[in-house]
Amino acid sequence: MSSITSIQPFRKIVAPWLVPIAILAIWQLAAQTGWLSSRVMPAPSAVLLAAWKMTLSGEIFYHIKISFLRAASGFVVGGGAGLLLGLLNGISRKAETLLDTTLQMIRNIPPLATIPLVILWFGIDEAAKLFLVSFGVFFPLYINTFHGIRSVDPGLLEMARSYGLKGWPLYRDVILPGAMPSILVGVRFGLGFMWVLLIVAEHVSSSSGIGYMTMNAREFLQTDIVVLGILLYAALGKLADFAARLLERWWLRWNPAYQPQ
Amino acid sequence: MGSNVVNFKTGENSEQENNAVTGTALHYRNISKQFGSNPVLQNLDLDIAAGEFVAIVGRSGCGKSTLLRLTAALEQASSGEITHHVANSGSSGDTRFMFQDARLLPWKTVLENIGLGLRGQWRDTAKQVLQHVGLLDKADVWPATLSGGQRQRVALARALVHHPDLLLLDEPLGALDALTRIEMQQLIEDLWRENGFTAILVTHDVPEAIALADRILLIEDGKIGLDLPVQLPRPRQRGTAAFAQLEATVLQRVLKTPSQENIPEIPTPKNITQLKWAW
Numbered sequence: 001m002s003s004i005t006s007i008q009p010f011r012k013i014v015a016p017w018l019v020p021i022a023i024l025a026i027w028q029l030a031a032q033t034g035w036l037s038s039r040v041m042p043a044p045s046a047v048l049l050a051a052w053k054m055t056l057s058g059e060i061f062y063h064i065k066i067s068f069l070r071a072a073s074g075f076v077v078g079g080g081a082g083l084l085l086g087l088l089n090g091i092s093r094k095a096e097t098l099l100d101t102t103l104q105m106i107r108n109i110p111p112l113a114t115i116p117l118v119i120l121w122f123g124i125d126e127a128a129k130l131f132l133v134s135f136g137v138f139f140p141l142y143i144n145t146f147h148g149i150r151s152v153d154p155g156l157l158e159m160a161r162s163y164g165l166k167g168w169p170l171y172r173d174v175i176l177p178g179a180m181p182s183i184l185v186g187v188r189f190g191l192g193f194m195w196v197l198l199i200v201a202e203h204v205s206s207s208s209g210i211g212y213m214t215m216n217a218r219e220f221l222q223t224d225i226v227v228l229g230i231l232l233y234a235a236l237g238k239l240a241d242f243a244a245r246l247l248e249r250w251w252l253r254w255n256p257a258y259q260p261q
Numbered sequence: 262m263g264s265n266v267v268n269f270k271t272g273e274n275s276e277q278e279n280n281a282v283t284g285t286a287l288h289y290r291n292i293s294k295q296f297g298s299n300p301v302l303q304n305l306d307l308d309i310a311a312g313e314f315v316a317i318v319g320r321s322g323c324g325k326s327t328l329l330r331l332t333a334a335l336e337q338a339s340s341g342e343i344t345h346h347v348a349n350s351g352s353s354g355d356t357r358f359m360f361q362d363a364r365l366l367p368w369k370t371v372l373e374n375i376g377l378g379l380r381g382q383w384r385d386t387a388k389q390v391l392q393h394v395g396l397l398d399k400a401d402v403w404p405a406t407l408s409g410g411q412r413q414r415v416a417l418a419r420a421l422v423h424h425p426d427l428l429l430l431d432e433p434l435g436a437l438d439a440l441t442r443i444e445m446q447q448l449i450e451d452l453w454r455e456n457g458f459t460a461i462l463v464t465h466d467v468p469e470a471i472a473l474a475d476r477i478l479l480i481e482d483g484k485i486g487l488d489l490p491v492q493l494p495r496p497r498q499r500g501t502a503a504f505a506q507l508e509a510t511v512l513q514r515v516l517k518t519p520s521q522e523n524i525p526e527i528p529t530p531k532n533i534t535q536l537k538w539a540w
Contacts (some may be wrong), residue, residue: 159364162333162357163378163419173377177368254368254403 042224047231050224059213064232066209070126071198071236074133079190082138083183086145090179091171096146103142111135111197115204129201136193144186148179181255184248191240199233282348284312284459285356285427287332292341293483294327301327303483305341311348311426314453314460316474318467318515323480325463329429332461333358347426356427357420361435363412365404365419372400375419383422390418394448410441414448421452428453430462434469446472450496467511471504472497479515487514 024044030036031043038046054060085103089096111132122128152175160174202211214229252258289307293300301324309315317325330336332343333356347354365374375387391397394414404412413433420428430449434442450473453460464470470477471491479487489511493503 155360155362155364156366158335159358159360160366160377162335163423165378169378173369174366177366180368252368254405256405 038223039221040223042227046224047227050222050228054225054228060228060232063208063210063213064236067198067202067211067232068236070129070202070209071133071194071240074130074198075137075190075194077130078134078137079141079187081134082141082143082186082190083145086142086183086186087149090146090149091175100146103139107139107143111193112200115200119204124205128204129198129206132201133194133197136197137190140189140193141183141186144182144189145179148182148186149175151182152178177251180251184244184251187247188241188244191237191244195233195237195240282311283352283426283457284348285354286311286346286348287427287459288344288346289328290342290344292328292331292343293339294324294331294336295339300483302331302338302480305480305484307478307485309459309461311346311459312457314450314462314473314475315478316462316464316470316476317478317480318464318470318511319480319486320515321465324483325480326431328480329358329431329461329463332356332427333429345427349426352426353424355423355425356429357423357425359413359416359420359428359430359433361432363404363409363416365412365415367404370401370403371396371407371415374404374415375422377419379422387418387422390422391415393421393452394418408441410437410445413437413445417445417449417452421456424456425458427459427461430460430464432463432465435465442466442469447496449473454495467508467515468499468504471507471511472499477511479511487511 027036027041028044031038031041031046036043042050051060085099089100089103114135115132118128118131122131156174156178157170160170165173199211202209203215206212206215210229210232214226217223217225217229248258287307287309289305292302292305292307294302301322305328317328319325327336331338335358345354345356365371366377369377372384372387372391375391376383379387388397388400391400394417396411396414396418399407399411399415404415407415416433434445437445446469449460449462453473460473462470462473471493474491477487477489477491478485479489481487491507493501493507497504
């Protein structure tokens with residue numbers, strides 16, 4: 001009888017997983033009986049098997065590493081530039097007058113629309129992928145950093161100045177922490193764009209990376225590896241978002257809205 | 262984001278003052294300030310002695326906060342000059358401002374907020390001041406978890422850790438409940454008596470002005486309309502007849518001030534002590 005209380009949370013933990021497990025089971029069954037052609041969709045077990053084989057051969061890590069490095073370098077270059085320009089324009093009215101209109105015009109260009117030009121400029125090498133990812137990550141960080149700095153509480157700025165803070169201490173203690181919630185929103189948006197652009201860039205052409213892996217598998221109708229590639233992108237995206245959440249938890253731990261329940 | 266905080270003109274030591282006197286003496290000459298075409302202060306002259314506790318009262322929008330902000334150089338006067346003379350040549354000559362809202366940095370702990378702008382080994386000093394305002398146990402919490410009264414205590418500690426010669430208080434207790442307010446008034450009075458700085462308090466609360474100040478100033482029509490010394494012995498008891506009489510005098514004087522709106526009706530003499538003339 002006392003077990004009633006312990007059943008309650010158990011149900012809550014299990015119940016949300018019932019539907020996904022059922023779908024997987026039906027899917028597996030449909031694939032095994034031949035009702036679902038493996039050309040359309042491989043069985044879940046086949047995807048697992050493919051993952052296991054590629055793990056043993058080490059191939060999977062190679063592709064993940066390449067894709068991760070491309071994403072990370074694009075994020076650092078584009079995000080870094082966005083952050084710096086956002087800081088500059090947020091702090092200096094002169095810089096804003098000079099640069100902001102130009103940046104807002106460029107912002108209206110969808111990054112993917114530039115692919116033909118990018119191929120003409122950079123060929124189909126790493127430079128093209130770096131450019132596309134950086135382009136996509138730049139604007140979320142630029143806009144949110146700019147907005148974050150402009151929305152720092154003027155009362156706090158006045159207080160800090162009256163306590164003799166200026167120059168770097170003023171940025172370190174007041175302006176940057178004040179803009180941080182907004183900057184981190186930009187980081188999370190940027191991470192989302194980063195994966196989308198990376199996937200497109202890797203599918204345009206590449207000789208390594210997760211995109212290459214799936215494109216190659218498609219040629220040979222290896223749907224199990226195609227699905228594995230899709231799942232890898234999803235996992236990497238989730239991981240990046242998780243990392244951004246950890247950053248929020250740490251940097252915004254002073255904010256009641258970000259404290260763990 | 263243009264800032265026009267300038268260095269204060271600290272006093273030369275030509276006029277050797279009494280060693281016992283501490284704080285900053287202030288001399289306002291012909292101060293005018295207008296916002297757009299709206300004049301707030303007009304040719305105001307005022308002298309405040311070093312170590313004095315002055316309360317400024319007046320209707321909403323009469324310019325009392327503006328006068329305080331001019332004193333702290335948070336704003337610049339349209340014309341006229343404010344001179345600061347630091348009585349004790351060895352002291353910092355610092356001016357500190359307490360705002361109506363505590364303005365603590367939410368991303369710094371209570372102790373780090375107090376250490377704002379301090380250099381070197383500031384932690385021990387900050388802890389001492391924090392103990393003085395009775396919040397040592399809150400040293401490592403975020404300001405978001407504090408009550409309004411606690412936040413103002415931290416703001417007070419943050420101001421006092423610099424040993425200012427001039428403390429400017431812009432209705433710092435306005436948002437607190439009545440009991441917390443009386444506690445804070447006592448705390449401010451104690452700290453003022455210990456540290457001997459000059460204090461200027463802008464307030465809406467006449468009893469608060471009488472409880473704390475050596476002198477009550479009323480600002481009306483951009484000038485000093487009333488300059489009333491308060492000679493009650495400290496610490497001041499609120500219930501006494503002298504206190505109540507002074508309170509009634511000041512209130513009546515303030516209410517007599519012609520205002521743009523209708524002067525509020527005073528219902529009964531009994532209620533006059535609780536009446537506020539501005540919100």
